Amino acid sequence: MSGPTIPGAATAAFTEAYGTEPAGLWAAPGRVNLIGEHTDYNDGFVLPFALPQRTVAAVGPAPDGRWSVCSTLAPDPVTFGVTEPGEVTGWGAYVAGVVWALRDAGFEVPPVRIALASDVPLGSGLSSSAALESAVLTALIDLGGLDVPLERRPALAQRAENVYVGAPTGILDQSASIRCRKDRALFLDCRSYRIEQIPFDLAAEGLAILVINSNAPHQHVDGEYGERRKSCEAAAAALGVPALRDVSTAELDGALRRLDDDVLRRRARHIVTENQRVLDTVSLLRSGRVREIGPLLTASHASMRDDFEITVDQVDVAVQSALEAGAYGARMTGGGFGGCVLALIDADRAEATAAAVASAYQKRGFTAPTSWVAVAGPGAARL
Ligand code: ADP
Ligand code: MG
Numbered sequence: 361m362s363g364p365t366i367p368g369a370a371t372a373a374f375t376e377a378y379g380t381e382p383a384g385l386w387a388a389p390g391r392v393n394l395i396g397e398h399t400d401y402n403d404g405f406v407l408p409f410a411l412p413q414r415t416v417a418a419v420g421p422a423p424d425g426r427w428s429v430c431s432t433l434a435p436d437p438v439t440f441g442v443t444e445p446g447e448v449t450g451w452g453a454y455v456a457g458v459v460w461a462l463r464d465a466g467f468e469v470p471p472v473r474i475a476l477a478s479d480v481p482l483g484s485g486l487s488s489s490a491a492l493e494s495a496v497l498t499a500l501i502d503l504g505g506l507d508v509p510l511e512r513r514p515a516l517a518q519r520a521e522n523v524y525v526g527a528p529t530g531i532l533d534q535s536a537s538i539r540c541r542k543d544r545a546l547f548l549d550c551r552s553y554r555i556e557q558i559p560f561d562l563a564a565e566g567l568a569i570l571v572i573n574s575n576a577p578h579q580h581v582d583g584e585y586g587e588r589r590k591s592c593e594a595a596a597a598a599l600g601v602p603a604l605r606d607v608s609t610a611e612l613d614g615a616l617r618r619l620d621d622d623v624l625r626r627r628a629r630h631i632v633t634e635n636q637r638v639l640d641t642v643s644l645l646r647s648g649r650v651r652e653i654g655p656l657l658t659a660s661h662a663s664m665r666d667d668f669e670i671t672v673d674q675v676d677v678a679v680q681s682a683l684e685a686g687a688y689g690a691r692m693t694g695g696g697f698g699g700c701v702l703a704l705i706d707a708d709r710a711e712a713t714a715a716a717v718a719s720a721y722q723k724r725g726f727t728a729p730t731s732w733v734a735v736a737g738p739g740a741a742r743l
Contacts, residue, residue, distance in 0.1 A: 366387075366414065366415075366416045366477050366478065366479050367385050367387070367416050367418075367477075367587055367719035367743055369416075369432055369477035370382075370416040370418040370432075370475050370476060370477035371475075372387065373418065373430060373431070373432050373435065373475035373476070373477055374418035374419075374420065374474075374475035376435070376475075377428075377430045377435065377436075377437050377473075377475055377712060378420070378428070378437075380420065380430070381420070382418035382419055382420040382475070383419060383420040383421060383503065384418075384419070384420075384499070384502075384503070384743075385416055385418050385419075385742070385743040386416070386417045386419060386495045386496075386498045386499040386502070386740070386741070386742050386743065387415065387416045387417075387495055387740065387741060387743050388414060388415055388490075388491045388492075388493075388494035388495035388498060388537045388538070388591075388739070388740035388741075389410035389411050389412070389413065389415075389480070389536075389537055389540065389737055389738070389739065389740070390410075390411045390413045390415075390480035390481075390486040390487050390488055390490075390491045391408045391409065391410050391411055391486065391487050391490070391533065391536035391537060391540065392408065392409065392411060392415065392486060392569070392571055392693045392694075392700065392702055392734060393406055393407065393518075393532065393536075393694065394407045394408065394409060394545055394560075394569075394641065394653075394655060394657075394693075394702070395407050395634075395637055395638050395641050395653075395657060395660050395691070396532075396635070396638040397634060397660065397664055397670075397691075397692070397693070397694070397695075397696070398436075398588060398592070398630070398634070398668060398669075398670070398695070398696075399550065399631060399634050399635055399638065400492075400530030400531055400550045400604075400632065401530040401550075401589055402534040402550075402592050402594070402596075402603050402604040402605050402631045402635075403550055403551035403602070403603035403604075404550055404551075404603075404604070404605045404631065404634070404635040404638070405547070405548070405549060405550065405608075405635050405639060405642075406532045406535075406546075406547075406548050406550060406638065407545050407546065407547055407548070407558070407638050407641060407642065408532060408536035408540065408545065408546055409536070409540055409546065409560055409734075409736035409737075410448065410536060410537065410540035410541075410546045410736060410737045410738060410739055411480070411546070411571075411734050411737060412734065412735060412737045413478075413479045413480045413481070413486065413491075413663065414478070414479070414480065414491060414495075414737075415474070415477070415478035415480055415488065415492050415494075415495045416474060416476070416477050416495065416743070417474050417476055417495040417496050417499050418474070418475045418476075418477075418671035419473070419474050419496075419499040419641060419674040420472065420473050420474050421470065421471070421472060421473070421503075422471040422472050422473045424439075425441075425471045425534050425685075426439055426440060426441045427433060427439070427440055427441075427455070427456070427471055427472060427473075427474070427646040428472075428473045428474065429452055429455040429458055429473075429474040429475075429476065430474070430475050430476070431451065431475070431476040431477070431478075432475075432476065432478075433451075433460075433476075433482075433667050434451060435490075436615070437473070438450070438451075438452035438455075440452070440456050442463065443456050443459075443460060444460070445457070445460065445523050445524040445526075446524075447449060447463055448524075453525045453538040454489055454492050454493055454496075454520065454521070454524075454525055455474060455492070455496050456524060457519075457520030457521060457523070457524025457525050457703075458493050458496045458497050458500065458516070458517060458520045458609065459492070459500070459525075460520065460524050461516045461517070461519040461520045461523070461524070461677065462497070462500060462501075462506070462508075462516060464519070465516060465647075467506045467508065468504060468506070469502065469504055469506075470503050470504040472499070472500065474496060474499070474529050474729055476492060476495070476496075478491065478492070480602060481573060481730075482696040483578060484575075484694075484699055484700055485693065485694025485695055485696075485698070485699030485700055486571050486573075486694070486699075486700060487536070487537065487694075488500055489521060489525075489527070489533070489538050490517065490521070490533035490534045490536070490537045491522060493517040493520050493534060493537075494513075494517055494534060494537035494538050494739075494740040495740060497513060497516060497520075497538075497740075498513075498538070498740040498741065498742070499569075499742075501513070502742055509539065510539065511553065513534075513538050514531055514534040514535040514538050514539065514553075515531065515534075515553075517534035517537075517538065518530075518531050518533075518534045521534070522538050527582075528585070528586065528589065530550060531548075531553070532548070532550070532564055535548050535553075535555070536548075536739075537738050537739060537740055538739050538740045539555055540736070540737070540738065540739040541557050541736075541738060541739060542557070542653070542736060542737055542738045543560060543735075543736050543738060544557040544558060544559065545557075545558045545560040545645065545736060546558070546559050547638075547642050547679045550605075551603070551605060556642075558642055558646060559645060559646070559647050559648070559650050560645060560736050561736075562650065562707070562735075562736075563707065565648075565650050565651070565733070566689075566704065566706060566707050566708075567650055567651065567704060567706060567707055568704075568705055568706070568707040568709075568710055568733045568735075569695075569702050569703070569704060569705075569733065569734050570682070570687075570702065570703045570705050570710050570711050570713050570714060570731055570732070570733055570734075571700050571701070571702050571731065571732055571733075571734045572678045572682070572700060572701045572702070572703065572714070572717055572729050572730075572731045573699075573700045573729060573730040573731070574672075574674040574678055574698055574699060574700065574701060574726075574729055575674075575726075575727045575728065575729055576672055576674035576675065576697075576698035576699075576726070576727070576729060577698060578697055578698045578699070579697060579698070581614075581695060581697050581698075583698075584696070584697060585695055585696075587721070588627065588668065588670070591623060591624055592604055592627055592628070592631060594624060595619060595624045595625075595627060595628040598618070598619055598624065599615050599618060599619070599628075604628055604631040604632060604635075605631075605635060605661070606695040607628070607632050608632070608636075609632060609633065609636045612632050612633070613694065614643070615628065615632070616628065616629060618653035619670060626666075626667040626668070626669075627667065627668060628670040629663070630663045630664065630667040633659075633663055633667075634660060634663060635686045637656045637659060637660050637663075640656055641653045641656050641657075644656075650704075651688050651704075653688075653689065653704065654688025654689030654704050655688075655689055656689065657688075657689030657690060657691045657702070657704060658679070658683065658689040658690060660691045661679050661690065661691035661692055664691070664692055664696065667698075670692075670695070670696030670697060671692050671696060671697075672696075672697055672698055673724075673726075674721070674726050674729075675692040675698070675699070675700075675701050677717075677720050677721065677724060677726070678690070678701040678717050678720075678721075678729060679691060679692065679701055679703075680720075681716045681717045681719075681720035682701065682703035682705070682713050682716065682717055683703075683714065685705075685709070685711075685712060685716035685717070686705065686706070686709055686713070687703040687704060687705045687712045687713060688704040688705065689703070689704045690702065690703035690704070698713055702734070707733075710731075710733050713731075714729075714731035717729055717731065
């Protein structure tokens with residue numbers, strides 16, 4: 361790849377917009393979720409790891425006492441003072457939301473100027489929004505000398521997105537961007553927020569995760585997401601439990617008999633079985649049996665396709681062709697209706713697997729996919 365690095369691009373954007381050098385650079389990664397889809401808002405389990413792709417914020421003090429932000433994607437700075445949700449709209453809302461969430465929690469937020477650059481693909485389910493929020497949040501905490509322990513940070517970034525931006529997402533994305541570590545997957549209990557760093561050094565096993573961006577156009581994502589959340593809540597209410605997390609696989613058959621709606625039954629079955637697949641994946645990784653997680657990944661995909669109904673042809677074809685090319689397992693990752701697929705493969709099969717998927721796409725006339733090997737990287741930090 362040629363052209364400036366992401367930190368270089370953020371610094372250049374800062375200098376161009378504000379005519380001075382930044383005080384520092386902060387980076388936060390995008391993420392993929394290895395397994396555990398739509399389980400976060402059901403108080404369940406997820407297992408993301410951080411991508412090498414990240415968002416970098418070049419940040420410096422603001423002499424006018426306000427906040428300004430620009431991006432390589434939107435070079436004209438957006439400037440705002442103290443605001444309430446709804447006042448800053450568009451992409452600037454993600455930054456205004458972080459300032460608001462910190463202030464609302466009682467912190468004195470330093471006024472700063474920010475320039476952003478990123479190589480996290482936007483809107484592909486790799487969480488460019490959380491990468492942006494987490495980079496900005498970490499910069500504000502460091503520059504302001506704010507006493508915000510790591511374990512509180514994801515919920516602050518999540519509030520920015522839920523309340524200020526108005527996107528009803530779970531805690532997964534921000535937790536991953538802030539708390540992931542190199543060569544580890546982050547096992548997160550979305551009820552207690554307890555985390556455990558799980559060994560995930562695939563190269564040592566001769567394995568790799570190939571991420572395949574389907575490049576499929578996202579359609580109806582927000583509406584479908586809201587509809588899935590409602591179904592899960594309705595199923596939990598009908599079963600008399602606080603969340604679907606509280607139904608075990610042993611109780612599943614009995615629970616399904618008590619639901620009289622076939623759609624609710626299938627939605628609930630996905631969540632209950634998916635939580636168990638996360639637990640099983642964690643056990644296998646803990647004991648170094650990495651290849652054996654493959655069938656769990658593939659079963660997760662089938663559950664998302666048949667029971668939760670959140671896949672599209674492009675991701676189903678990517679999973680199928682990766683498996684035919686010899687992957688140990690493959691599944692869509694992210695909220696669904698497009699986005700990315702991940703495949704567990706032998707490290708020397710990356711090019712062949714990517715080529716097999718590309719050729720299947722070409723045969724069907726789909727927009728070409730983009731594929732790369734993802735190595736688990738570090739969470740948000742000052743550079
Ligand atoms: P995802 O998080 O899956 O990438 P979202 O729709 O949640 O998709 O977030 C994407 C939005 O985040 C973009 O439409 C834009 O508003 C904002 N965003 C993310 N990264 C940047 C960036 N580098 N510069 C400007 N806006 C960004
Ligand atoms: Mg997002």
